[in-house]
Amino acid sequence: MAVGVPSSLNFLVVGGGLGGALLALHLAEAGAQVELAGGPMSAGATGWSYGGVPWWGVGSDELGQLLATAPSHWHALQDRCGDLGVNSCNLWLHWSELDSSAAVAAARAALDALPQQPRLEHLSAEDLWSAEPLCQGAALGGAIQMPYLRVDPDGFQRGIDQALQRLGVTRLPPLDAASLSQRLEYVDAAVLCAGALSAPLLQQLDLPRPSVLRFSWAGVLQIERLQLTSKTIIMPLLGQRRQRQLADAGQALVLDPGICPGPGGGILIGQTSWFDQSLEHSPEPQAEQQRLMAAGQGLLPQLPSAACSAARLHQRPVAYTTDLLPLMGPLPECSKLHLFTGFSVAFVQAPVLAPLMAQALLTGDWKPLSCFGLLNR
Ligand SMILES: Cc1cc2nc3c(=O)[nH]c(=O)nc-3n(C[C@H](O)[C@H](O)[C@H](O)COP(=O)(O)OP(=O)(O)OC[C@H]3O[C@@H](n4cnc5c(N)ncnc54)[C@H](O)[C@@H]3O)c2cc1C
Numbered sequence: 372m373a374v375g376v377p378s379s380l381n382f383l384v385v386g387g388g389l390g391g392a393l394l395a396l397h398l399a400e401a402g403a404q405v406e407l408a409g410g411p412m413s414a415g416a417t418g419w420s421y422g423g424v425p426w427w428g429v430g431s432d433e434l435g436q437l438l439a440t441a442p443s444h445w446h447a448l449q450d451r452c453g454d455l456g457v458n459s460c461n462l463w464l465h466w467s468e469l470d471s472s473a474a475v476a477a478a479r480a481a482l483d484a485l486p487q488q489p490r491l492e493h494l495s496a497e498d499l500w501s502a503e504p505l506c507q508g509a510a511l512g513g514a515i516q517m518p519y520l521r522v523d524p525d526g527f528q529r530g531i532d533q534a535l536q537r538l539g540v541t542r543l544p545p546l547d548a549a550s551l552s553q554r555l556e557y558v559d560a561a562v563l564c565a566g567a568l569s570a571p572l573l574q575q576l577d578l579p580r581p582s583v584l585r586f587s588w589a590g591v592l593q594i595e596r597l598q599l600t601s602k603t604i605i606m607p608l609l610g611q612r613r614q615r616q617l618a619d620a621g622q623a624l625v626l627d628p629g630i631c632p633g634p635g636g637g638i639l640i641g642q643t644s645w646f647d648q649s650l651e652h653s654p655e656p657q658a659e660q661q662r663l664m665a666a667g668q669g670l671l672p673q674l675p676s677a678a679c680s681a682a683r684l685h686q687r688p689v690a691y692t693t694d695l696l697p698l699m700g701p702l703p704e705c706s707k708l709h710l711f712t713g714f715s716v717a718f719v720q721a722p723v724l725a726p727l728m729a730q731a732l733l734t735g736d737w738k739p740l741s742c743f744g745l746l747n748r
Pocket of ligand 1: 385386387388389390391408409410411412413414415417418419420421422423424425507544545546547550564565566567568572589590591639642687688689690708712713714715716717718719
């Protein structure tokens with residue numbers, strides 16, 4: 372939280388997902404006047420996210436050490452704001468009997484070498500079946516269990532809405548480029564936190580898109596009324612999405628079979644990532660639904676068929692960057708307009724970086740962020 376900052380500064384935050392909501396909170400806590408434009412989190416990626424906080428997966432450099440403090444940021448936020456849907460849980464990184472044993476061994480060795488040294492436990496297929504009855508019979512080779520933190524998107528939306536209201540943050544509907552341009556004239560600064568829609572907004576404002584900014588279309592299936600007994604997040608040990616983002620070339624579709632408690636309850640089955648679709652056209656929904664259902668039934672063979680046929684598909688574009696670092700700070704071509712987007716592990720990065728971003732907006736000192744290589748590039 373910034374101290375000793377004039378409260379007369381006023382900011383416009385565009386986009387009310389994880390990044391925008393946290394930034395608005397920190398600016399308002401420091402005494403600034405804040406307008407937050409945008410719809411509910413379910414309109415963007417945040418509302419359908421697993422909300423997992425892999426604080427141990429961030430590297431050992433200075434930025435990694437900073438990001439590894441994400442759990443304490445979440446707990447401090449929750450202490451200040453009340454319930455934000457933050458809870459401890461376990462992560463199971465599963466592999467299948469068909470996966471290459473060399474690839475599994477290499478991935479397990481990488482987990483053993485994590486600098487934060489989280490507690491790792493090996494679970495056999497039978498352990499998994501008994502901990503999660505819906506898994507019974509799944510053709511799993513095993514899993515590594517790791518400590519995890521999960522932010523439930525529904526709980527986060529409820530808690531942050533109340534906190535923002537208490538702090539006097541003004542809510543506005545989504546803004547088009549023309550309204551944003553007009554508002555730029557009277558605010559001290561505006562920040563684009565519009566996720567995958569940040570790039571088209573920049574284009575409509577005749578501003579260049581940062582060269583590292585990309586998006587993919589994510590798909591998840593939502594099953595209501597059923598719960599996971601284990602309350603665990605299940606993801607593949609050999610997940611491919613991160614490598615695909617980093618390589619900036621390769622397969623059009625990555626399917627990382629995973630399961631997670633749904634927002635506010637139920638179960639989410641994920642996750643597809645499409646890298647070749649335009650923002651205007653989400654991937655064909657019927658085939659996507661079947662693809663995800665097959666992945667879900669592979670992990671949860673005991674899912675009742677009635678639940679499967681009532682499953683609902685959600686497709687959202689998700690922003691990322693090819694160097695997996697978020698984009699922050701003023702745009703060289705329009706210094707009143709800033710970016711806070713392009714997260715790769717948003718639930719680790721956003722709670723740690725939002726206070727630094729707020730501080731820099733309030734003081735005009737961007738050096739702490741430029742040291743980490745996070746300024747717009
Ligand atoms: C299935 C799935 C699982 C995931 N799991 C994890 C995970 O476990 N851990 C993790 O760290 N990350 C995870 N992610 C990624 C994470 O959810 C996103 O990176 C994060 O939510 C992005 O937050 P954001 O605020 O930048 O963008 P968004 O949540 O997309 O928010 C942007 C908001 O801006 C709004 N907007 C757009 N244009 C305008 C406009 N013109 N005016 C006003 N508002 C506008 C949009 O409607 C949207 O609400 C997952 C994503 C998906 C889809």
